Amino acid sequence: EAGVAQSPRYKIIEKRQSVAFWCNPISGHATLYWYQQILGQGPKLLIQFQNNGVVDDSQLPKDRFSAERLKGVDSTLKIQPAKLEDSAVYLCASSLTVDRVNSPLHFGNGTRLTVT
Amino acid sequence: AQKITQTQPGMFVQEKEAVTLDCTYDTSDQSYGLFWYKQPSSGEMIFLIYQGSYDEQNATEGRYSLNFQKARKSANLVISASQLGDSAMYFCASRSGSARQLTFGSGTQLTVLP
Numbered sequence: 001e002a003g004v005a006q007s008p009r010y011k012i013i014e015k016r017q018s019v020a021f022w023c024n025p026i027s028g029h030a031t032l033y034w035y036q037q038i039l040g041q042g043p044k045l046l047i048q049f050q051n052n053g054v055v056d057d058s059q060l061p062k063d064r065f066s067a068e069r070l071k072g073v074d075s076t077l078k079i080q081p082a083k084l085e086d087s088a089v090y091l092c093a094s095s096l097t098v099d100r101v102n103s104p105l106h107f108g109n110g111t112r113l114t115v116t
Numbered sequence: 117a118q119k120i121t122q123t124q125p126g127m128f129v130q131e132k133e134a135v136t137l138d139c140t141y142d143t144s145d146q147s148y149g150l151f152w153y154k155q156p157s158s159g160e161m162i163f164l165i166y167q168g169s170y171d172e173q174n175a176t177e178g179r180y181s182l183n184f185q186k187a188r189k190s191a192n193l194v195i196s197a198s199q200l201g202d203s204a205m206y207f208c209a210s211r212s213g214s215a216r217q218l219t220f221g222s223g224t225q226l227t228v229l230p
Binding site: 045101 | 120147148149151153158159160161162163166169207209211212213216217218219220221222223
């Protein structure tokens with residue numbers, strides 16, 4: 001089966017600019033996640049969707065970050081305006097369902113964002 | 117709230133030897149799952165192994181096994197017969213029935229020496 005697709009692979013922007021990331025989950029996976037991974041740290045959840053509804057966005061900095069999941073499939077994550085501390089790898093993941101603790105997350109290759 | 121602690125920032129192991137990566141967790145839920153992921157320098161997160169809180173047997177997947185000690189709240193990953201390709205960052209993570217999200221530790225950088 002095809003894995004989680006993310007684009008772009010790399011992005012360099014200046015602070016105060018905007019940027020968008022795209023994710024296409026594994027076919028049939030109801031749950032989609034966006035994680036932020038700062039260099040040297042573990043991934044931190046930003047937002048979690050079940051189909052096209054938001055399950056958890058408690059750690060999303062909503063003054064600058066936004067995300068949507070169109071028709072319960074693809075998702076975009078946007079940052080506007082970007083800050084230096086947003087430099088990180090943004091990982092998209094999907095799983096079959098959110099309601100089973102044994103359902104592993106499958107990750108994409110990530111987008112490495114550098115804000116200068 | 118869930119918390120994962122990985123106390124080994126870096127580990128070295130000789131090729132063909134076994135290595136144990138430590139992980140302790142903290143959750144108040146009775147039903148939870150524990151996961152290990154591998155992240156090579158290329159960046160992708162690769163799922164390795166899963167252990168459920170009600171599983172009586174320790175999980176095994178090829179050269180990977182999980183040493184699950186429920187009373188001590190530990191879920192250590194054991195890699196047998198290390199290979200050079202095992203050099204990577206390893207993350208322990210947990211997921212509980214109430215929290216739903218996967219919470220990660222800070223990771224352990226494993227280096228396999230020839």
